[in-house]
Amino acid sequence: MIQQLALIGCGLMGGSFSLGLQRAGLVKHVVGYSPSLATRQKALVLGVIHTACASVEEACLQSDLILLATPVSAIENALKIISNVMADDAWVMDVGSTKSDIVASARRVMGKRLSQFMPAHPIAGKEKAGVTHADADLYQNRTLILTPLTETPSDLIGQATVLWKTLGSSVHQLTPDAHDQIFATVSHLPHLIAFAAMHAINQQDHAQQLLQMAGPGFKDFSRLAASDPHVWRDIFLANSTHIKQQAQLFQNAMQTWIQMMDQGDGAQLFEAIQKVSQTRSQWQIGAANQDDSN
Amino acid sequence: MIQQLALIGCGLMGGSFSLGLQRAGLVKHVVGYSPSLATRQKALVLGVIHTACASVEEACLQSDLILLATPVSAIENALKIISNVMADDAWVMDVGSTKSDIVASARRVMGKRLSQFMPAHPIAGKEKAGVTHADADLYQNRTLILTPLTETPSDLIGQATVLWKTLGSSVHQLTPDAHDQIFATVSHLPHLIAFAAMHAINQQDHAQQLLQMAGPGFKDFSRLAASDPHVWRDIFLANSTHIKQQAQLFQNAMQTWIQMMDQGDGAQLFEAIQKVSQTRSQWQIGAANQDDSN
Numbered sequence: 001m002i003q004q005l006a007l008i009g010c011g012l013m014g015g016s017f018s019l020g021l022q023r024a025g026l027v028k029h030v031v032g033y034s035p036s037l038a039t040r041q042k043a044l045v046l047g048v049i050h051t052a053c054a055s056v057e058e059a060c061l062q063s064d065l066i067l068l069a070t071p072v073s074a075i076e077n078a079l080k081i082i083s084n085v086m087a088d089d090a091w092v093m094d095v096g097s098t099k100s101d102i103v104a105s106a107r108r109v110m111g112k113r114l115s116q117f118m119p120a121h122p123i124a125g126k127e128k129a130g131v132t133h134a135d136a137d138l139y140q141n142r143t144l145i146l147t148p149l150t151e152t153p154s155d156l157i158g159q160a161t162v163l164w165k166t167l168g169s170s171v172h173q174l175t176p177d178a179h180d181q182i183f184a185t186v187s188h189l190p191h192l193i194a195f196a197a198m199h200a201i202n203q204q205d206h207a208q209q210l211l212q213m214a215g216p217g218f219k220d221f222s223r224l225a226a227s228d229p230h231v232w233r234d235i236f237l238a239n240s241t242h243i244k245q246q247a248q249l250f251q252n253a254m255q256t257w258i259q260m261m262d263q264g265d266g267a268q269l270f271e272a273i274q275k276v277s278q279t280r281s282q283w284q285i286g287a288a289n290q291d292d293s294n
Numbered sequence: 295m296i297q298q299l300a301l302i303g304c305g306l307m308g309g310s311f312s313l314g315l316q317r318a319g320l321v322k323h324v325v326g327y328s329p330s331l332a333t334r335q336k337a338l339v340l341g342v343i344h345t346a347c348a349s350v351e352e353a354c355l356q357s358d359l360i361l362l363a364t365p366v367s368a369i370e371n372a373l374k375i376i377s378n379v380m381a382d383d384a385w386v387m388d389v390g391s392t393k394s395d396i397v398a399s400a401r402r403v404m405g406k407r408l409s410q411f412m413p414a415h416p417i418a419g420k421e422k423a424g425v426t427h428a429d430a431d432l433y434q435n436r437t438l439i440l441t442p443l444t445e446t447p448s449d450l451i452g453q454a455t456v457l458w459k460t461l462g463s464s465v466h467q468l469t470p471d472a473h474d475q476i477f478a479t480v481s482h483l484p485h486l487i488a489f490a491a492m493h494a495i496n497q498q499d500h501a502q503q504l505l506q507m508a509g510p511g512f513k514d515f516s517r518l519a520a521s522d523p524h525v526w527r528d529i530f531l532a533n534s535t536h537i538k539q540q541a542q543l544f545q546n547a548m549q550t551w552i553q554m555m556d557q558g559d560g561a562q563l564f565e566a567i568q569k570v571s572q573t574r575s576q577w578q579i580g581a582a583n584q585d586d587s588n
Contacts (some may be wrong), residue, residue, distance in 0.1 A: 066462075073560075121463035123509045134373045143507065172507075185495060186508035190515040192551055193487060198570040200547040201479060211577050213437065213466075213482035219579050220514040223483040226574040229567035233560050240555040246494070248553055251545065253494040257486055258541055261534040266367075266527050276492040280520040283505050285513050 001025075002041060006063035007032035008042035008056055008078055012126060013095050014069030015134025018048050020167040023136045033059040038231075060085045066092040072234035078107035083113040091156055093118040097183070097231070099147040099176035101238040106149075114151050118160045121145045121179065129228060140168030147176040184242035188235055189250060192243060194224035195232075197246050297377055300357035302372055304337035306420060307389045308363030311430025312342050314461040317430045327353040328425075337425050354379045358388040369400035377407040385450055387412040391477070391525070393470035395440040396534040400443075408445050412454045415439045415473065416463060423522060428584035434462030441470040451488035480534035482529055483544060488518035488535060489526075 005021065010032040021027040032049035033056050034040050040052040053059040060066055068078055076093055082092050089183070092113075096102045099119050106117050123143040126133050130189050144164040148157050161171045201207050214222075218287040236243065260269050299315065301308040306325040315321040326343035327350050334346040347353040354360055354376050362372055369388055370383045376386055386407075393413050400411050415440050418425050437459040442451050455465045463506040468476070495501050508516075529535065554563050 007538045019318055045464055123507070143509070145507075155509055182504055182507050183496070185504050186512050190491065190512055193491060193514060193548070195567060196547040197484065197487060197544055198574055199551070199566065200544045200568060200571055203547070204479070204543070205571075210476055211480050211573075213417070213439075213476050214577075214579070215437070216481050216579060217518050219519045221336050221488060222574055222577075223514045224511050225570050227567070227571060229564045229571055232567050233564045236555050236563055237560055240558070244552060244555065247548065249498070250494045251548060253490040253497070254487070254541065254545065257490045257493070258538060261530050261538065264531055264534070266531055269530055270523045270527045272493065273489060273521070273526050276489050276496060276519050277521060277523055278503075279496055279501075280492055280516055283508075283516075285508070285510060 002027040002065050003029065004065075005030045005065045006059040006066045007034075007043075007049060007055075007069060008059060008066060008082070009069035009071075010034040010039055010131050010136075012129045012133050012138070013122070013124075014067055015043060015046070015048040015131045016124075016136065016138035017067055017069070017095070017167070019134055019136035020139060021163065022047075024166045026163065026166060027065075027138055031059050031063060031245060039131055043211065046131060048131055054082045057085045060090070062087070062245060067088060068096075068217065071230050072096045072098060072102065072238055073230075075102055076109055079106055079117070080109040083110045086113060087114065090142050091116045091118060091159070093120050093160060095120055095122055097187075097235050099145075099174075099179045103149060103176045104149065114149065115153060116156070117149070118152060118156050118166070119147045119149070119176065120160060121147070121183075122164070124169075127167075136170070139164065142169045144169035144171045145179055146171060146173050146180050150172065154191055178254055180239050181242045181245075184239055184246045188239055188243045189246040191224045191227055191232060192236070192247060193250070194222055194227075198225040201229055220284040246282040295312065296321040296359050297323065298357045298359075299324045299402070300347075300353040300360045301337075301343060301363060302353060302360060302376070303363035303365075303368075304328040304333055304342055304425050305363060306425065306427050306429075306432070307416070307418075308361055309320070309337060309340070309342040309425045310418075310430065311361055311363070311389070311461070312433035313430035314433060315457065316341075318460045320457065320460060321359075325353050325357060327424070331363045333425055338559050342425055342428055349543055350375045351379045354384070358384050360384060362386060362388040362390075366390045366392060366396065366532055367524075369396055370403055373400055373411070374403040377404045380407060380410065384411045385412060385453070387414050389414055389416055390527050391415060391481075392475045393439075393468075397441065397470045408443065409447060410445070410450070410482060412446060412450050413441045413470065413532070414454060414458070415477075416458070418463075433458065436463050438463035438465045439473055440465060440467050441473050442467065464577060469581060474533050475536045476540075478533055478540045481539045483540040484535055485518045485521055485526055486530070486541060487544070488516055488521075492516055492519040520540040 005027045018030050031042050031048045031051040031053050033053045043049045046054050124138050164171050299321045312324050324343045325345040325347050326337050327347045337343045338346050416438045418432050458465050
């Protein structure tokens, strides 16, 4: 049982974490801080938090779990403040979409509190962000990645695992680097491609006429291009090395496919399409990853 | 009223055309040919056709409208046969996904019958092909493109327009080249990208582990990669010039985005993402293009 949970960032991710744990009866009291007074008040009204705090410091005092659910670019500064005020038996967990950079931040600023930090990434979200969309079921049937440090004690991993399983997630452990490489491949590069594809259309004359003719296939293909600029600026900056590696592999593949078209070799094209088409048809989103999300 | 409709190719597209026109009471009798006996028999059982024919020739005799709904690569040969047997007051319409190559085929083989040909492309489909999925509503609320030739008489354009409007489609006219350029941009390139992205993952060690972590965003992004190899081999071969041009614009855009990541300029990245994100958020699939399709 968590006596007091502190949300640093009362948005969709933090709010859903709080609502889920409250519903499960695993948390007694929730305090929260967001830079915006309006957000803190909405969080209060929605029951996401019971007490609104005016600063990160105030939220961390007397909290035994601090959930850091801010944009990635705000995490290092927050970890620094948290480390100065957190209790000896408290722990802090983030929910950022990249992990190596956050672990590096933690190593820079947490000092002796490093062993009280659990880096986590829930593969969940909604098209609409913000605390008004917070949902106790957001983490149901989703994947949750923990990327513990060598300094992370196993009982902390155990506590984090229990909480996320209670919220309905399937919990996996990866190194921060393996995490960032995998998500560069299956999430960050697809976003980059969708942004670049929309950019290439936008730059053409008659872009509006082109888009007017686009159908349902284009709709799905381009959905990721509607993603949030704050979130994706931070991810692209934080994980650029892995993303660039994956982009290179993708661009090589594009060249291979364009060559096949150039050569006009129908048999070769057929075989290549059949192979990827089978992979994609047989692929099923993990039981852990259903519905809408990023 | 069409006295006799001939389907050359009794699959999803042709079958849905027949069922829709029958329901609207616009056709009296439907005959059909498919190379596969089993398909012809299924089409009979489903009421898609009333008489199964053993050859293209047989189907065309006494038919006043011949709908050519075969894979693109079979169209030229079929047009040749049809031209030899069709009546003076009959007309033929295709439903192929590319138009310049089909018009060129028609010019090569149709001779004096060229003015009896109406090239058409319904922006419709289903994930599952085949006559068993034929559906009188397939063309409801979809876009239909006609690409008439200079030789096409206006009353033929009028007749085709009436039929497709009856089936629920919104009818647009384009030149064959404009059609192929537009669909290279909003359909063919997105398919190529999805195939190449899946190919790039397939080539990596631990591809299965990567795919296991992929979530709902990847699901939408990669859906087009599950498309049919026959259909897409033909499209890539038929429209390679426009697709390669669009691929080049896309690859240039990828380079621009990778450079932005390299330079680590958050403000520039934010602005670029915001711009495409707004375009995509404001875009709505045409009233003409809803639901599942390619």
